[in-house]
Each structure stands twice: as C-alpha cells, then as structure tokens.
Amino acid sequence: MRTVIAEDNVLMRDGMSALLGDHDVSVLAAVSDAAGLLAAVEEHRPDVAIVDVRMPPTFTDEGVRAAIAIRSAYPETGVLVFSQWVETVYANQLLRDHPERVGYLLKDRIVSTAAFLDALRRIADGGVALDPEVIRQLLSAPTVDAGLARLTPREREILALLAEGRSNVAIAADLRLAGRSVEKHVTAIFTKLDLPPAPTDHRRVRAVLRYLEAQRLSTQ
Amino acid sequence: MRAVLVGPFEWRTWRQVLYAVAGVVLSAPALLVPVVLVVVVPAGLVGVGLPLVVGVLLLARRLPRWFGLLSRPLLGWELPPPPPLRGRTLLGLARLVLVDGRGWRAAVYAFVKVPLAFVSAYVAVVGTLFAVMLIFSPVWWAVGADDLSPVGVDRRGDTAYVSAIGVVSLFLFPWLLRGLVALDRALATLLLGPGPAAERIDELVTSRAALTADAAATLRRLERDLHDGTQARLVALGMTLARIEKRLGPDEHEALALVDAARGGVTDALDELREIVRGIHPPALDAGLPTALGTLAARSGLPVTVSVSLDRTPSADAATTVYFTAAELLSNAAKHAGARTVELSLSGADGWLRLVVTDDGRGGAAASSTGTGLRGLIARARALDGRLEVSSPDGGPTTVVLSLPGA
Numbered sequence: 001m002r003t004v005i006a007e008d009n010v011l012m013r014d015g016m017s018a019l020l021g022d023h024d025v026s027v028l029a030a031v032s033d034a035a036g037l038l039a040a041v042e043e044h045r046p047d048v049a050i051v052d053v054r055m056p057p058t059f060t061d062e063g064v065r066a067a068i069a070i071r072s073a074y075p076e077t078g079v080l081v082f083s084q085w086v087e088t089v090y091a092n093q094l095l096r097d098h099p100e101r102v103g104y105l106l107k108d109r110i111v112s113t114a115a116f117l118d119a120l121r122r123i124a125d126g127g128v129a130l131d132p133e134v135i136r137q138l139l140s141a142p143t144v145d146a147g148l149a150r151l152t153p154r155e156r157e158i159l160a161l162l163a164e165g166r167s168n169v170a171i172a173a174d175l176r177l178a179g180r181s182v183e184k185h186v187t188a189i190f191t192k193l194d195l196p197p198a199p200t201d202h203r204r205v206r207a208v209l210r211y212l213e214a215q216r217l218s219t220q
Numbered sequence: 221m222r223a224v225l226v227g228p229f230e231w232r233t234w235r236q237v238l239y240a241v242a243g244v245v246l247s248a249p250a251l252l253v254p255v256v257l258v259v260v261v262p263a264g265l266v267g268v269g270l271p272l273v274v275g276v277l278l279l280a281r282r283l284p285r286w287f288g289l290l291s292r293p294l295l296g297w298e299l300p301p302p303p304p305l306r307g308r309t310l311l312g313l314a315r316l317v318l319v320d321g322r323g324w325r326a327a328v329y330a331f332v333k334v335p336l337a338f339v340s341a342y343v344a345v346v347g348t349l350f351a352v353m354l355i356f357s358p359v360w361w362a363v364g365a366d367d368l369s370p371v372g373v374d375r376r377g378d379t380a381y382v383s384a385i386g387v388v389s390l391f392l393f394p395w396l397l398r399g400l401v402a403l404d405r406a407l408a409t410l411l412l413g414p415g416p417a418a419e420r421i422d423e424l425v426t427s428r429a430a431l432t433a434d435a436a437a438t439l440r441r442l443e444r445d446l447h448d449g450t451q452a453r454l455v456a457l458g459m460t461l462a463r464i465e466k467r468l469g470p471d472e473h474e475a476l477a478l479v480d481a482a483r484g485g486v487t488d489a490l491d492e493l494r495e496i497v498r499g500i501h502p503p504a505l506d507a508g509l510p511t512a513l514g515t516l517a518a519r520s521g522l523p524v525t526v527s528v529s530l531d532r533t534p535s536a537d538a539a540t541t542v543y544f545t546a547a548e549l550l551s552n553a554a555k556h557a558g559a560r561t562v563e564l565s566l567s568g569a570d571g572w573l574r575l576v577v578t579d580d581g582r583g584g585a586a587a588s589s590t591g592t593g594l595r596g597l598i599a600r601a602r603a604l605d606g607r608l609e610v611s612s613p614d615g616g617p618t619t620v621v622l623s624l625p626g627a
Contacts, residue, residue, distance in 0.1 A: 015459040060507045084447040088518040108490040111458030
C-alpha cells in the first residue's frame with residue numbers, strides 16, 4: 001500500500017513512518033502542513049493520505065479541510081484523518097460529500113497497530129473507518145429518527161460496528177455470532193432504515209450517514 | 221533662576237495664556253447649567269420640576285466634553301466623559317441620572333470655573349499686554365505718546381522704574397498663571413473626572429478582564445502542551461512498543477505479555493489524558509463555538525437541537541464560559557431533570573451574547589439546590605459581567621438564559 005503522511009509533530013511523523021515501514025506499507029512522503037500534503041498527493045497519488053487535523057498555521061481544522069479537498073480532487077486517494085480528540089462535527093463534514101475512502105480516528109488508536117492497519121486497508125479498499133469513540137457519542141443519543149428507533153438493541157450494536165467500517169466477518173468474530181445471523185441482522189437493519197438495495201458497501205455507508213444526520217445539527 | 225528667565229519664552233506659557241483667555245469664553249455659557257440647576261432643584265423637590273432637573277443634569281454630564289475642547293489640545297488633559305447610563309425604562313434612566321454624582325459635580329465645576337477663569341484671564345492679559353506696554357514706557361515718553369503707558373508718569377526718569385516693573389511682571393506672571401492652571405486642573409480632576417471610587421472600579425474591571433483573559437490563555441496553552449507534547453509522546457511510546465512486539469519471536473511469551481501490558485498502560489494513560497483535557501479547555505473551541513457546541517450536543521445522551529447565529533466571533537473567555545455553561549446545563553437536563561429533548565440556541569445581538577437552553581424535564585431547578593452546579597455557573601457569568609437567569613417551575617419546562625456583554 002502507498003501512503004503519504006501529514007503530521008506536524010516530528011516524533012509522531014517519524015514514529016508512524018517507521019511503524020508503517022515495519023508492516024510493508026510504503027510512506028512516499030512525510031510532510032508537516034496542509035500545503036505540503038496537497039503537493040505530495042498531487043505528486044505521488046497515494047492510496048491513502050494520513051492527515052493530522054491540527055496543523056500549522058492556525059492549528060485548528062486544517063487537516064479536515066485538506067482531507068475534504070483531497071477527496072473531491074483525487075477520487076482514487078483515500079484519507080485517514082487523525083485527531084487528538086473526537087469531534088462528531090468533523091466526522092460529519094468528512095462523510096457528508098464523499099462517504100467512501102474516508103477514515104476518522106483518534107490518534108490514540110495508532111497504539112493498537114492492528115486496528116490502525118485495518119483502518120488503512122479498509123479505506124484503501126473503498127470503505128469507511130470511524131473511531132469507536134465517534135460511534136459511541138452518536139449512539140448514546142436516543143435518536144429521533146423513526147427508522148433508527150425501530151432497531152433492536154442487538155441491531156444497534158451491529159450498526160455501531162458497521163459504522164466503524166467493520167466487515168460482516170469481523171462483526172461475527174467480535175460478537176461471537178454465526179456469519180449467517182450477522183447477515184440476517186444487517187439485512188434487517190437495511191430494511192428498517194428503509195435503505196434501497198444497492199451494492200452492500202454503499203448501503204453500509206448510508207446506514208452510517210443516517211446516524212450522523214439524526215444528530216440534526218442546524219448551525220448557521 | 222534659569223527657569224524664571226525662560227518662563228516667558230516657553231510654548232507652555234503661551235498655551236496657558238491662550239487657555240486662560242479662551243476659558244472665559246467657554247465658561248460663560250457653561251455657567252447656565254449650575255444657575256438653572258439652582259433654580260429648578262426647589263421645583264424638583266416638590267415633584268413637578270423633576271424632569272427639568274434630569275434634563276439639566278444630562279446637559280451637565282456633557283460638560284467634561286465641553287471643557288475638554290480647550291484643555292485637551294492646549295494642555296493635554298484628558299477629561300473622560302461619563303459613561304452613558306443604561307436604564308431599561310425612561311424612569312429608570314431618570315433615577316440613575318439623579319443618583320449619579322457626575323452631573324452634579326460637573327455643575328459645581330461650571331460654577332467655580334467662572335471666577336477662576338476671570339482671574340486667570342486677568343493674570344494672563346496683565347502679564348503679557350500690560351507688561352509689554354510698561355516695558356516700552358521710555359519709548360512712549362520719547363515719542364510723546366505717553367498716553368499709551370498704562371501708568372501715568374510725570375518725569376522722564378521714572379519711565380525706567382516703570383519699565384523695570386514691566387520686566388519683573390513679564391517674568392513673574394508665568395508662575396502665577398501656572399499656579400492658577402494647577403488649581404484648575406485639581407478642580408477639574410476632582411469635579412469633572414470619574415472620582416476616586418469610579419477610578420478604582422475602572423482599575424478593578426480592567427485588571428479582572430486581564431486576569432480572566434490570562435487564565436483562559438493559560439488553560440489553552442496547557443491543553444496545547446498536553447495534546448502536542450504529552451499525548452504525542454505517549455503515542456510515540458506506544459508505537460515503539462508495537463515495533464518491539466513485531467520483532468519478538470512468537471515463542472517469547474513472557475516478553476510478549478510484558479509488551480502487551482505496557483501497551484495497555486499507554487492506552488489507559490491516553491484515555492485519562494483525554495478526559496483531563498476535556499475538562500481544562502475543549503480544543504474544539506479553537507475551531508469555533510458552533511463546532512464545539514455541536515460535538516457537545518452529540519455527546520450529551522439526549523436529542524439536542526442546536527442553533528447558532530453569531531455575527532462575529534465572541535472573545536475567548538466568553539466562548540469558554542458559553543461552552544462550559546452549555547455542558548453543565550446539558551448534563552443537568554439529562555441527570556436531574558429527566559428531560560427527553562433539549563433546545564440550545566446561541567445568538568449575538570445588541571452587544572450581548574445569549575445562550576438559551578430549554579429542556580422538557582420535570583423542572584424545579586434552583587440555584588440553591590445541590591448538585592446542579594447552577595451557583596457555579598452564575599459566578600462564572602458574573603466574572604464576565606454577565607448574568608444567568610433560571611426559570612424552572614415544578615413540572616417544567618426549565619429555561620436557562622446566559623447573557624454575556626461585549627459580544
């Protein structure tokens with residue numbers, strides 16, 4: 001897999017490059033700001049760009065804006081956005097227009113290498129990877145969406161894992177369920193959420209978006 | 221000695237001369253204020269003249285600006301105008317005008333300024349014009365125009381004395397004038413200025429604002445340090461542990477278990493760090509209140525409708541107060557009120573930032589009740605000259621309004 005890294009902290013940048021190198025993920029460029037990132041993506045066209053949210057010059061949401069720009073300009077390049085903390089608003093912005101090849105994770109997740117690499121792979125394959133913390137925040141709100149309200153506790157649990165971007169097989173392993181019964185639950189979720197038949201991955205993302213939209217965030 | 225000799229040739233002296241002479245012109249119309257006040261106050265005491273008293277006092281409050289017309293450009297005195305009084309109703313405003321000392325004191329100044337202005341002008345005119353005429357006394361005598369001399373002289377020899385008196389007065393009048401101007405300044409500070417109590421309040425307000433801004437900046441820096449320093453180091457440490465793990469053979473069970481435990485420790489430390497930082501300074505505030513409130517709403521465990529309409533970015537400490545107030549109120553709504561939905565709106569208008577949080581819970585919240593933290597929120601609002609109003613009848617709904625000035 002081919003990646004570029006944008007991270008202004010040297011310690012993190014070097015650590016991530018070394019870690020990815022250990023796992024046969026090539027790091028084509030490691031830059032420290034959004035401008036450098038856009039140039040590196042233009043030059044290398046990586047599979048995934050790994051982006052820190054807070055970078056110079058303003059140290060606010062440069063990373064999110066750069067990620068959105070990359071997603072619209074280079075449809076084949078995925079982005080994995082790392083944040084020092086979780087903002088559901090950022091997750092919403094990232095997924096709104098291009099709900100594929102996108103990931104939003106807490107920096108802490110890098111420590112569990114397996115999850116980090118798994119997220120990278122899912123994004124490169126066209127999927128979505130959301131931090132469990134984002135999902136937890138979204139799910140903790142009793143939703144006003146009628147479709148979501150009809151879900152059973154088990155289905156909500158499965159939807160949460162779907163939202164993180166897990167595959168049916170991974171969900172079955174996680175919940176110690178048979179693959180068949182996970183499939184049945186997922187179909188039930190799609191039906192209750194009134195999601196029309198479409199390629200499975202697309203429907204999964206739509207289900208996640210229903211969660212995000214249910215937050216009814218109306219900021220002017 | 222040198223100071224005496226250069227006195228008449230200093231700019232300062234001539235600016236003071238101009239101030240003294242023009243002061244007469246300025247103080248004459250101003251005298252109307254105390255005179256009319258003296259006339260209308262007895263009428264005001266029986267009630268009917270009260271609006272008139274208020275009107276004259278409002279005029280009196282403009283006197284610092286009036287006298288400043290001369291004193292600022294000529295002498296560099298700043299006479300700060302009284303702050304505008306804010307009454308919610310016309311009657312409230314009238315009461316404030318009557319009670320506030322500034323108008324009354326300014327009227328007193330206008331009264332004492334008149335004799336002072338005339339004396340100063342007299343000294344200035346005598347000091348300059350007459351002194352010069354006296355000095356040239358011998359000349360007037362010589363050309364036969366001795367009518368021009370202000371002092372009658374009988375003999376030619378006396379003109380030397382008269383001339384000497386002129387010289388002495390030319391060198392002495394700047395000092396007399398300086399004394400009069402100093403007296404004027406003392407009176408102006410005392411009667412037109414804000415007064416010692418108001419000055420102290422000004423100082424306190426300024427220093428408190430500096431303190432809260434400093435506290436907000438310190439917390440922000442602390443959050444930065446923790447996120448960019450401590451968190452990054454912990455993650456880097458975790459990455460190193462992961463690389464060690466990768467290099468260990470599958471049969472080195474003991475070492476693998478140790479590395480795994482260390483990695484778990486790093487993860488726990490990161491979790492704790494995140495909780496700590498959340499309480500110190502929500503980093504999302506750097507990205508603006510709408511973002512921060514949006515995440516707060518999503519995290520609250522209740523369906524929250526958020527609406528934000530701001531025409532400009534609030535100050536950092538106002539934003540922090542709004543954020544923590546919203547956080548506390550949302551947690552109250554979930555924990556104590558048993559609310560099902562919450563509406564949260566933030567708006568800026570007329571120089572006030574208003575946060576309104578309404579829930580459909582059981583109500584009965586009061587600042588005195590323990591556990592709701594409302595008292596802390598009220599103190600927080602007061603620290604920024606704002607206020608927090610709670611309306612929470614038994615059975616609900618509960619509406620809390622936070623208003624902060626300067627938005």
